[in-house]
Amino acid sequence: MTDAGPITLGEVLRRSADHLAAKGCESPRLDAELLLAHALEMKRIDLYLAFDRPMVSSELDAARALVARRAGREPVQHILGEWGxxxxxxxxxxxxxxxxxxxxxxxxxxxxxxxxxxxxxxxxxxxxxxxxxxxxxxxxxxxxxxxxxxxxxxxxxxxxxxxxxxxxxxxxxxxxxxxxxxxxxxxxxxxxxxxxxxxxxxxxxxxxxxxxxxxxxxxxxxxxxxxxxxxxxxxxxxxxxxxxxxxxxxxxxxxxxxxxxxxxxxxxxxxxxxxxxxxx
Ligand SMILES: C[S@@+](CC[C@H](N)C(=O)[O-])C[C@H]1O[C@@H](n2cnc3c(N)ncnc32)[C@H](O)[C@@H]1O
CATH class of the missing domain: 3.40.50.150 (Vaccinia Virus protein VP39)
Structure with missing residues (x-):
């Protein structure tokens, strides 16, 4: 993720998934979607309707914090706090x-x-x-x-x-x-x-x-x-x-x-x- 200019939700998702893949996470794209949806208080399915939306800095900070925890291999379930x-x-x-x-x-x-x-x-x-x-x-x-x-x-x-x-x-x-x-x-x-x-x-x-x-x-x-x-x-x-x-x-x-x-x-x-x- 970067601070240079507006960055879209779709781009944050792509970069987050790449980062988690590089850290050895088994399902990086799914994890990135779950974490981003959680950070933005959205349903995961709704991310797909908002790919082009620019993210504001408070949203980026929230997403970054969750992705950093996952990159440290904390289970996505613990980060979300609940699981089906x-x-x-x-x-x-x-x-x-x-x-x-x-x-x-x-x-x-x-x-x-x-x-x-x-x-x-x-x-x-x-x-x-x-x-x-x-x-x-x-x-x-x-x-x-x-x-x-x-x-x-x-x-x-x-x-x-x-x-x-x-x-x-x-x-x-x-x-x-x-x-x-x-x-x-x-x-x-x-x-x-x-x-x-x-x-x-x-x-x-x-x-x-x-x-x-x-x-x-x-x-x-x-x-x-x-x-x-x-x-x-x-x-x-x-x-x-x-x-x-x-x-x-x-x-x-x-x-x-x-x-x-x-x-x-x-x-x-x-x-x-x-x-x-x-x-x-
Ligand atoms: C593999 S986990 C299963 C948890 C849950 N039943 C599940 O399937 O998700 C095993 C559980 O057994 C408990 N446990 C370990 N040793 C035990 C013992 N001697 N007596 C009773 N429970 C024990 C652990 O605290 C843990 O909650």
Whole structure:
């Protein structure tokens, strides 16, 4: 961006996207559009109708500040302060993991397994922003949903999202390694931390430097949730787990070993095996 003469919105967008691309951002044009729309308090779609409009200096300053944060690899979701998850727009910040698109598939599997059940009891282990718990409460009317997390920061953010959405989700501080809260539950769902500490260097800066490490790193958490679910699920109740790339087959074998039936693996939109489920 430059101060020399009037500069149009379209030109700011182009230069911002080039700058973000040079800084290694994965989707520079999309990010530039989201940030510019946010700075100008416009809908992203409306940017296209205003490409030729000159930007005034206060607008340029606002846009520059946001683009500079993104160039430092701060996640665009943190800069915007909110992000879409299924039908909801949730508050997101450094207190909890930014909800990911593949986790929407976890919710889809949960809804499919809950179909036809009236007032099912659902436990979301490691609720973070509350994304999974809130989406189930939203899309499965009558469900009684509880979200637990060991992080008080995450729980505070989840509480804000409960208020923001007006959905009924109970929240509680609980360490999954002490066992799961006794239900009985019709569904236990979890996207637990499953990245090995040795893989930290391979993570993108947006993840490694901005998502809470308690939400990322954990090597026995998936197995701990699966073992814990055995004693708290109702007969016929289901377990749905999000797992890391390359972990699904091992987790499916564990569910078989623990006596779950109808064990199934679902792929994410990129074709990677990321969700494992089974019925008690
Ligand atoms: C990968 S994040 C998932 C957040 C959210 N469910 C989602 O899908 O976006 C994992 C969550 O598990 C929580 N967590 C980590 N260790 C835990 C433990 N021992 N007991 C309970 N929750 C834990 C973290 O604080 C974090 O919120």
């Amino acid at each position: 998850f299924r039908r909801l727009t949730l508050r997101v910040d450094r207190r909890a993991l930014v909800p990911r698109p593949e986790t929407e598939i976890v919710v889809e599997r949960c809804l499919s397994l809950l179909a036809g059940r009236e007032r099912p009891c659902v436990l979301d282990v490691g609720t973070g922003t509350g994304a999974i718990a809130l989406a189930i409460a939203d899309e499965q009317p009558g469900a009684r949903v509880t979200g637990i997390d060991v992080s008080t920061d995450a729980l505070a953010l989840a509480r804000e999202n409960v208020e923001r959405t007006g959905l009924a989700v109970e929240l509680a501080e609980h360490d999954l390694f002490t066992g799961l809260p006794s239900g009985p539950w019709d569904l236990v769902v979890s996207n637990p931390p499953y990245v090995a500490a040795a893989e930290a260097d391979a993570l993108a800066p947006e993840v490694r430097d901005f998502d809470p490490h308690i939400a990322l790193f954990g090597e026995d958490t998936v197995a701990a949730v699966a073992r814990g679910a055995v004693s708290v699920l109702r007969g016929g109740g289901a377990l749905v787990l999000e797992v890391g790339d390359g972990q699904a087959v091992g987790v499916a074998a564990l569910l078989d070993e623990l006596g779950f039936r109808d064990v199934r693996i679902t792929r994410d939109l990129a074709g990677r095996e990321r969700v494992v489920e089974g019925v008690r």
